[in-house]
Amino acid sequence: MVVWTDFERSTIQDIFSKMDYEVVGPAALTRCLIVYPWTQRYFGNFGNLYNAAAIMGNPMVAKHGTTILHGLDRGVKNMDDLKTTYAELSVLHSEKLHVDPDNFKLLSDCLTIVVAAQLGKAFTAEVQAAFQKFLAVVVSSLGRQFNYRAVRLHKVGVSLKTLNV
DSSP states (O other): OOOOOHHHHHHHHHHHHHOOHHHHHHHHHHHHHHHSGGGGGGGGGGOOOSSHHHHHTOHHHHHHHHHHHHHHHHHHHTGGGHHHHTHHHHHIIIIISOOOTHHHHHHHHHHHHHHHHHHGGGSOHHHHHHHHHHHHHHHHHHHHHHHHHHHHHHHTTOOTTTTTO
């Protein structure tokens, strides 16, 4: 169980209360898709992602970026039970979408950069520590099913490399 200090709770809530989800979400996902182009493989149905300009102008990227932030908002409202909050999304991303959980960390790094740029000097080291702690717990919760799946497969003698996952 994660222990949150009063400072961490209030900082995370403050950051999300000031965030324009329709700006920050698309900017973070766009950055992720440009900086880490291999992540584009999960968005094949989004159409043209062939270059930075196409990604930046893609309405499906923008919409999904906003959706991601609304998903994080659920976590802000349920900080004491993030595993349960993200259990269904973890199963979806692991079992159906086959998303490598390392990509959640890449996206969280991109989100941190976008938030830091928006907050400027207010994004102190202490604020960053609280924000990144929250994102790390969310990333862990989202990757939970993938890790559980890997353990199950290992017990029956199947490696994830064998499955090309």
